[in-house]
Structure formats: structure tokens, C-alpha cells
Amino acid sequence: MRDLIDLWVGCQTWIFETVVSPVLFRLELMQWYEPAFNAVEFFMLGVVQILVIALAMRFFEKRWPLERTADDTLVGVDRVYTVLNKLGIVPLAVFSVSYPITNQIEYLSRSLGFAPFRVEQALPWLHDYALASFLVYFVLYDFVAYWLHRAQHRFSWWWALHSLHHSQRQMTVWSDDRNHIVDDLLMTLALAVFAQLVGVQPDDYILILMVGRLVESWSHANIDVSFGRIGEKLLVGPRFHRLHHALANPAERHIHDHNFAPVFPIWDILFGTAIYDGKRRPTGVDDPVIDADNGRGWIAQQVTVFGRFLRALLPSPMRAPIQPRLRPPAE
Template sequence: MGELTDLWVGVQNWLFETFVGPVIFWLGQMAWYEPAYNAVEFVMLGALQIAVIALGMRFFEKRWPLEKTGDDRLIGVDRVYTVLNKLGIIPFAIFVITYPISQEIELLMRSWGMAPPRIERLVPWLGDNVLASFLVYFVLYDFAAYWLHRAQHAIPWWWALHSLHHSQRRMTVWSDDRNHVLDDFLTTLALVLFSQMVGVQPGEYVTILVVGRLVESWSHANVDMSFGRIGERLLVGPRFHRLHHALANPEERHIHDHNFAPVFPIWDILFGTAIYDGKHRPTGVDDPVIDADNGRGWAVQQVTVFGRFLRAITPRFLRAPFQPGLRPPAE
């Protein structure tokens, strides 16, 4: 293990000293030296995640696919999302915006004499158990992510963004990162601020993010698998999460408003949003406007969905100005 750690750090140092460091020095942005060094590791972790998805998770999809037929061309854009997000291109842009905000909030809290609490201060024995401490912060993070996910469905303008994630008819391990940039920004900012408030350290946050995203990638897999009767109530799997992406129908208009939890199903169980019925349902959305996302490329999807967002936040009377002498069409 020590040799692997040394190899990992060695590669990170080489990449930073060869490529990233000189660019930062040339731009005169030495204040970003430490964040940039950490960003190199984030990119390396992203490449590792892509390898796990492509070589590991895809093996199960190819060997035991739930949906054996369909238009595989729809999956191509999801691969683009995965590369852009896992290699840190989109997260870097978001980080550049959120980092100054989070730093200002931290400085403001300290000027008020408020330091982010650490769970270890409340439960001292956790300080001697790294794994237990990590799990506690992981559970808190997932709890916040559960409620943010419910907000994405409940708030109309946020659903206008998040609906892009649900529009995919061919859900696979590549689908997890299929999100609008603004949607990613809002959730990232909220989770970063929450993590600061409960005292999650930067190193812990990165680990939580990587582990959580791998679980979420697997939960989107095109396989009919779970972790067993007990296990599927402890950890989200493909069968549990697939229901969340189910195509609504007249009998189940709000079927996708269930199974929100990213990693731990306990939140759905506690708050009455869990469904365990084992039924196989097609995925996608029943709104033709949103369904039209399928077949579009990354850039067109981003522009189109942003248009949906703008219409959602525009007051109704501005969207359809009144014209004297005209009546609404008869239903």
C-alpha cells in the first residue's frame, strides 16, 4: 500500500511540476498554487473513476443487460458528460466560482468568532477512528444530498434544469453525470457550504465525493441487480434507483418522485419516499418537450435546457402577454 501511495504522489507531483505549475507561474496566479495542486489529484481520481466505469461496471452491463435492445446512439452524449465531469473540466469551472464564495463565508464566520464544528468535538472517540469519522460525515453529506435532490424535483425552475438528467431513455452507468452546468453549480455550492458548516475537511470532502459518485454511477447501470433484501436497504443499487428514473404513466403520475437517496436508502425509508416493488419500468419522461433532449449533443442540450430554465423563472404574464380581442383557445 505504501508503494502505491508513493507512486500516486509521484505521478501527481510530476504532472503538477511539468504542466500545471509553470502555467500558474506564467499567469502570475500563485494564490491558486495549492488549489491547483489539489486539482491535479482530482483529475487523476476522475481518470481512475472512468477506468472503473469503463472496465468494471460496463462488464456487468454487457454481460447481464436489463434492456437488451434500444438506440445505443443516445448513450454517446452521456459519455461526453462523464468525461467532462470526471476529468474535472466542468467541476474546475464551478470550483473557480465557488472557491472565492466559500472562502469569503469561512472568513466571515471566523470574524464572528464562529469556527465550523467538528463531530469529533461532540464525540471525542471518533477522533481516534478515521473510518468511523469518515462514515459519519459521509452520512451527513448524503442526508443533505437527499433533500437537495427532492428540491430539484419540487421546485419548478430547478426541475427545468434537473429534467435533463431524467430525459435519457437508455439509462446506463454513463448517465450519472448527465446534468446541466447550472444544476451542477447549484448543488455543488449547496453541498460545499453544508460540508463547511458541519466541519468536513477538504480531503474528506474529496474522498466522500469520489466514493459517492462511484456508487451513483453504479446505481444507474442497465442491470437488474441489488445488494440483496437487506443490503438494498443499506446501499442504493441499480434496481432501487431505476424506479426513480421510471417513465410516468396515467396510473403512476409521480413514480419518479421516489427513491431519491444518492447512496443510503434510509432517507427514503424514513421520509416515506421509498418503493421496493421489483417492477421493471421503462425510463425517461412523459413530457415531449423534455424528451426531445434525446438525440441532441452536449452543447445543444445545455442551451435548450437553459432556455427551459429561463421560461420557468419568467412570470406567466410576461411569457404570454395579453392581447386585446384574443381569447384562449377552447379546450
């Protein structure tokens, strides 16, 4: 295990010293030295995640697909999202905006004498059990992510952004990263502030993100499986999360307002938003304006959804009226 860690750190150091550091020096951006070193690790973790998705998760989708892919171009744009997000292109843009904000929050906290609370203060024995400490912070992180996810559905201006994620008609393991940049920024800021408030260590935070996002990629898989009667209550799987992406119909107008949990279904169970009925439903949205995202590429989606977001911020009388109607069934 130690050899693998040394190999990982060695690769990170080599990439940073050979490629990144000279660029920072030439552009006179050496104040970003430490964040850039961490960004290299984020990039490497992204490569690992893409390989896991492409080689392992896709194997199950190809072998036991729930539904046949009718139009591969719909899935193709999600692959673009995955590459841009996992390799750090989009996170770099988000980080450039969020880092000064979170840095200022940390500075203000220190100047006010605020010391982040750590779980180890209440449970000192966690100091001796790194894995247990990690799991506790992972559960807390997922709890906050659950409520943020509910907020994405609750507020019209946030739904205007998040609806891009739900507009995909053909869910696959590539669908998890299908998000608007502003949506990513809001989630990143909220979760980063939470991490600062509870004292999550940077290494733990990066690992939490990686493990959590791999679980979320798997939960979007085009395959009808769960982790068993007990397991599906402990960990989110494709069957559980697929209901969250279900296409609304007259009998189930708010079916997608269930099964919010990113990793641990216990939050949906505790707060009454869980559904375990085993029914197979088509996925997507019933609003034709949002459904039109499926005919656009990455740039067009980002521009169009940002326009939806701006319109959602306007007072109701100033918004252009939209006649709601169900999406016509696929031929």
C-alpha cells in the same frame, strides 16, 4: 499500502510541477497554486473513476443487460458528460465560480468568530478511528444530498435544470454525470457550504465525492440487480434507483418522486419516499419538450435546458403555454 500512497502523491507532484505549475506561472495565476495542486488529484481520481466504470461496471452491463440499447447515440452524449465531469473540465468551470463564494463565506465565518462544528466534538472517540469518522461524515453528506435531490424535483426552476438528467431514455453507468452546468454549480455550492459548516476535512470531502459518485454511477447501470433483501435497504443499487427514473404514466404520474437517496436508502425509508415493488418500468420523461433532449448533443442540451431554466424563473402568466401529453411509446 504506504507504497501506493507514495506512488499516488509522487504522480500528483510530478504532473503539477511538470505541467500545471509552469502554466500558472506563465499566466501569472500563482494565487491559485494550492487549489491547482488539489485539482490535479481531482483529475487523477477522475481517471480512476472512468477506468472503474469502463472496465468493471460496463462488464456487468454487457454481460447481463436489463434492456438492449436501441440507439447508441443516446448513450454517446452521456459518455461526453462523464469524461467532462470526471476529468475536471466541468468541475473547473464550476469551481471558478464557486470557490470565491465559498472562500468569502469562510472569511466571513472567521471574522464573526464562527468555528465550524465537528462531530468529534460530540463524539471525541472518533479522533482515534479515522474510518468511523469518515463514515459519519459520509452519512451526513448523503443526508443533505437526499434533501437537495428532493428540492431539485420540488421547485419548477430547479426541475427545469434537473430534468435533463431524467430525460435519458436508456439508462447506463454513464448516465450519472448527465447534468446541466448550473445544476452542478448549485449542488456544489450547497454541499461545499455544508462541508464548511460541519468541518469536513478537504481530504475526506474528496474521498466522499469519489466513493459517492462511484455508487451513483453503479446505481444507474442497465442491469436488474440489487444487494439482496437486507442489502438493498442499506445501499442504493440499480433496481432501487431505476424506479426514480421511471417514465410517468396516467396511473403513476409522480413515480419519479420516489427513491431519491444517492447512496443510503434509509432516508427514503424514513421519510416515506421509498418504493420496493420490483416492477420493471421504461425510463425517461413524459413531457415531449424535455424528451427532445435525446436528439441533441452536449452543447445543444446545455443551451436548450438553460432556456428552460430562464423560462421557469418567469412569472406564470409570462411563460409560453405547453400542452402536456404523454411521450409516445417506442416503436
